[in-house]
Amino acid sequence: MKHWAIWLPLALFGVLFAVFATGLIAPADRTIASQMIGKPLPQFDLPQAVPDRPALARTNFTDGKPKLLNVFASWCVPCIAEAPYLQQLADAGVEINGVAIRDRSPDVQQFLARNGNPYARIGADDVSKIQFDLGSSGVPETFVIDGQGMIRYQHIGDIRPEHVPMILQKLKEAQ
Amino acid sequence: MIRGLILMVLAMLAAPLAAQDSLPPAPYAYKQLDDPAQEKTAQDLMMTLRCLTCQSQSIADSDAPMAGDMRHQVRTRIAEGEDPEAIRAWLIERYGDWVSYQPQVTAMTWPLFAAPIVLLLFAALIARKRFGRARATGDKS
Amino acid sequence: MIAEIALAMLWLAAALAVLQLVLGSYALTVRGAEFLPAVRPIAVVQGVLVAIAFALLIVLFLRTDLSVKLVAANSHSLKPIIYKVAGAWGNHEGSMLLWVTVMGMAGGFVALLERRLNERTMVATLAGQAFVSLGFYAFMLFSSNPFERLNPAPAEGNGLNPLLQDPGLAFHPPTLYIGYVGLSIAFSFAIGALITRDVGPAFARAMRPWVMGAWIFLTLGITAGSWWAYYELGWGGWWFWDPVENASLMPWLAATALLHSVSVLATRNALKAWTVMLAVVAFSMSMVGTFLVRSGILTSVHAFAVDPERGSFILALLAIYIGGALALFGLRASTVTEGARFHLFSREGALVMNNVLLVGVLGIVLMGTLYPLVTEAFDTKVSVGPPYFNPVSAIFVFPMLIIMAAGPLMRWRSDNGRKLSSLMAVPALAAAVALALVVVFAGDIGILPLLGLVFAAGLAIASVLPLWKRNLRRTPAHIYGMVIAHLGIAVALAGMASESAFNTEKLVASEFGQSHTVGPWTIELQGVKPIAGANWTALEARLVARYGDSNVQTVLNPQSRMFASPPTATNEAALLTRWNGQLYAVLGEEGDDGRWQLRLWWKPFVPLIWYGGLMIGLGGILALVGRTSRDRRRKDEPEFEPTAAPAPDPAVAGGKEALA
Incomplete structure (x- = not known):
């Protein structure tokens, strides 16, 4: 065998080692980010989830004012944790539209009665269709939508106090 | 390996346990299409789409509710006559290449497809060199 | 204390x-x-x-x-x-x-x-x-x-x-493990022989039983693992090219190649450096597998934290042992003396080609498994799954099957091909018949399953041909071992191909008393009742199955179990095995309307996958026992294969050894 070929296995192992080491040093980010940022919100028209809030459709996002689209559910524990901070955002004048995923109306009403209701509108999605439209892979997630119906930002997981100013900033940028 | 198995197993279980929603599964999550040909098309596609919440299973073999919802999407769209590759593209547009177990040929993934060719060429090269020369020297002696 | x-x-x-x-x-x-x-x-x-x-x-x-x-x-x-x-x-x-x-x-x-x-x-x-x-x-x-x-x-x-x-899983991991770690002995033999510059038939004969032993455990461990995944996870899948599965396959591929090259070295004193290399690679793959699984860099689930400390430790061990061994190989391989010469068209040549193809598959599996990690470094997420691995590995596997069919029928050193071509006509005919049968009766089943069935038929016939015109009672055990193991590959391949070609699936929401058909079966849901086990409770369905027009009723009891500690739900599928396939039933949830979800599959010939795996393992055991007792009987004589009267072909006398 040629001399260089003898060292080939060691060289290949070197590559393997480098791959492993990078994998360890910079562990992969396991969240599946939406690829829809910067693209227009797809068409949707969801039925009303609770009696005291109107239903939600794409047309509600094209009045020129940036809004939040929050995907939540009564069965989702982190959604309880983020409720106060969504309320903070609502108190700061942000319009938040919610979509209740795979949920029953009485359960949603109970959830809102217990944890507060920061939503201007709430749509009901029984088959997670809106999540596939948005490129969302879990609950809760919050999207910043600008006044023309463009998706500008995706927040994965519950909103914590430190995220509130950042989200307000994103809304401002979406003006 | 044992730990690996445990991780794998827990991974598969984690999703259904984490999401305790109360709604029944989406209509086509556990229901087949009436047309067997369409169902087969849907099934073949579902085997190659990755479950979003369980992460190491296809949607064709996961009990996670979101995998069920995704099966519903696939079956409904197939029933409406949509092309399976269009459905794949629709999901890739939203979740990136990650969602498909079938890697697309891109600037990033071409080595995956070049690898078998390179390996075969390399093997052929070695064989030719060794045995080709072997025959030549053999003839001389 | x-x-x-x-x-x-x-x-x-x-x-x-x-x-x-x-x-x-x-x-x-x-x-x-x-x-x-x-x-x-x-x-x-x-x-x-x-x-x-x-x-x-x-x-x-x-x-x-x-x-x-x-x-x-x-x-x-x-x-x-x-x-x-x-x-x-x-x-x-x-x-x-x-x-x-x-x-x-x-x-x-x-x-x-x-x-x-x-x-x-x-x-x-x-x-x-x-x-x-x-x-x-x-x-x-x-x-x-x-x-x-x-x-x-x-x-x-x-x-x-x-x-x-689960009884199967209690013993599957240690079996696999003994196989992995057993390869360490081959690794150490390789290091030892490189240090003392003593690579030869004695070294190969010393190493062979250990390689075979480890390989048998690996084969049985993988077979058991696949069986476990098949019935315990409740979806009837038996292989998904999951990183963890691949981690167990890679050492097996390397060990399979090693097993064959070590025999060439023991018998013919050829393939010296290549055998040493494979011994190093085989155990390296065990360590790589351990690293992949324990560092968590590939098992991608949020709930289970990566353990970078453990990962770093194992990575350091990889660097020391694999890096060290390959460096030693680089330094010493050129001093390993040249082995015996042979022609490409010979049994050694066939073994070498299959070794190369096996290593090719290994390369593909390794690359496909790690590729998502590579793209991750460039902020791109990709998934590599069955739609990649199946066709790409097929590129290597199908040629390998042909060589596997022909190799054992060839002479050592050089074969003139005359006897081979007449012998190979039989398996070729079998493959053609299989092709005709499938095309006529099954129609379009997809190219890979079709090739799988055709090759399985050909290989099944070809693998018993080495016994042709032999005195069966005087044929040594290791020949039977080889025949059974190769036949096992054909059997497993037939099972795999049938599984993807002929499955029928039925998903239903069933009332009590309602009947459903899946394949040739009619299945009635008669009831669901709670039962309790040692540390679990379960809902158990009573399904009554009838085959075709037969009046014989068989009861199936799929369960959905709840374990208390830790709280977990599992599905216990109910299986009904017939000579021509397996009925697979899973009990799902109860819907709002009181109907029960049932998942029913009829999987023709699917058990062949695991019967094949068992045959491969059994063949290995026979070969191990046969070889060991043979080696013990005649310690110092050089080995000669009874079939391998070397052809005095002057053309190859100066042939150079491949890959060494």
Whole structure:
């Protein structure tokens, strides 16, 4: 065998080692980010989830004012944790539209009665269709939508106090 | 390996346990299409789409509710006559290449497809060199 | 007390491993030759000590000694006994102890049994084995101590993951593990032979039984694992090219190649450097697999944190052992003397080609498994799954099957092809008949399943041809072993192809008394009732199945189980096996309308996958027993294959050895 070929296995192992080491040093980010940022919100028209809030459709996002689209559910524990901070955002004048995923109306009403209701509108999605439209892979997630119906930002997981100013900033940028 | 198995197993279980929603599964999550040909098309596609919440299973073999919802999407769209590759593209547009177990040929993934060719060429090269020369020297002696 | 004694045993064993390494290395120098005889006993005692430590861990689990952290975290007093025992290795620390136990015991057995090898090579091998063991001793003693105490002891343990509470799975991991770690002996033999520059038939014959033994365990372990995934996960899938599955396949591919090349080296004194290389690669793949699984860099689930500390430790071990061995290979391979020569068109040539193709598949599996990690570094997420692995590995596997069919019928050194072409007509005919049958009766089943069935038919016939015109009673056991193992490949392939071609699936929401058809079966749901087991409760359905027009009724009882500790739900599928396939039934949830979800599959010929796997393992056992007794009968004579009267072909006399 040629001399260089003898060292080939060691060289290949070197590559393997480098791959492993990078994998360890910079562990992969396991969240599946939406690829829809910067693209227009797809068409949707969801039925009303609770009696005291109107239903939600794409047309509600094209009045020129940036809004939040929050995907939540009564069965989702982190959604309880983020409720106060969504309320903070609502108190700061942000319009938040919610979509209740795979949920029953009485359960949603109970959830809102217990944890507060920061939503201007709430749509009901029984088959997670809106999540596939948005490129969302879990609950809760919050999207910043600008006044023309463009998706500008995706927040994965519950909103914590430190995220509130950042989200307000994103809304401002979406003006 | 044992730990690996445990991780794998827990991974598969984690999703259904984490999401305790109360709604029944989406209509086509556990229901087949009436047309067997369409169902087969849907099934073949579902085997190659990755479950979003369980992460190491296809949607064709996961009990996670979101995998069920995704099966519903696939079956409904197939029933409406949509092309399976269009459905794949629709999901890739939203979740990136990650969602498909079938890697697309891109600037990033071409080595995956070049690898078998390179390996075969390399093997052929070695064989030719060794045995080709072997025959030549053999003839001389 | 037991835990402390066990820990002391472990430290002692580690100390002996240091001694084995130091003394062994010194004994190889000119001045240290007098110490050569001391190394074997040390290896034996080290093996005994570590085995005692492992036995004591099992005792701790049997007694559910909750003051030991590992027991508290993984066991429960109410668990059935076999799962208490299985709990000992069903976790990181315990499985690492199993790892060093297998290494230590393998070293001990080699020291006790192997008498043919040059003593210096033997001592170098044992020193190498100790060197590798030491890394894992250190890993365990400094970062994964299985005997750590917990103070105060909890009142009850956490239990073992319910999915693992299955008789098959209790023994699948250790089987696989023995295979992985058994390859360490081949690795050490390779190191030993490189150090003493003693690569030859004696080395190959010494190594062969260990490679075969490890390979048998790997084969059976993978077969059992696939069977477990098939029936326990409730979706009827048997292989998904998951990173963890691939991690077990890669050492098997390398070991399969090694198994064949080591035979060429033992019999024909050829393929020297290539065999050494494969021995290094095989155990390297075991270590890579362990790294992939334990570092968590590929098992991508949020809920289970990556353990970078463990990962870094194993990565360091990889760098030392794999890097070191490959560097040694680079330095010494050119000094390995050239082996016997042969023609490309010969049995050696066929074995070499298949070795290369096997390594090709290994390369593809390794690359496909790791590729998502590579793109991740560039912020792109991709998934590589069955739609990639199936066709790409097929590019290598189908040519391999042809060579596999022809190889055993060829002569050593050089074959003129006359006899071969007349013999190969039979399997070719079988393949053609299979092709016609499938096309006529099954229609379009997809290209890979079609090729699979056709090749399986051809290979099945070809693999028994080596027995043609032989005196069957005087045919040595290892020939039968080869025939059965190759036939096993054909059988498994037929099962795999049928599984993807002929499955019928039925998903229904069923009322009581309602009948459903799947394939040739009619199945009625008669009721669902709660039942209780040792540490679980379940809902159990009563399904009555009838085949075709037959009036014979068979009851199936699929369950959905709830385990209390840890709280987990599992699906227990009900299987009904017939000669021509398997009926697979799973009970799902109850809907709002009181209908029960049922998943029913009719999977024609699917059990062939595992029967094939068992045949491959059985063939390995026959070959191992046959070879070992043969080697023992005639220790010093060179081996000659009865079929292998070398053809005096002048054209190859000057042929050069391939790949060495």
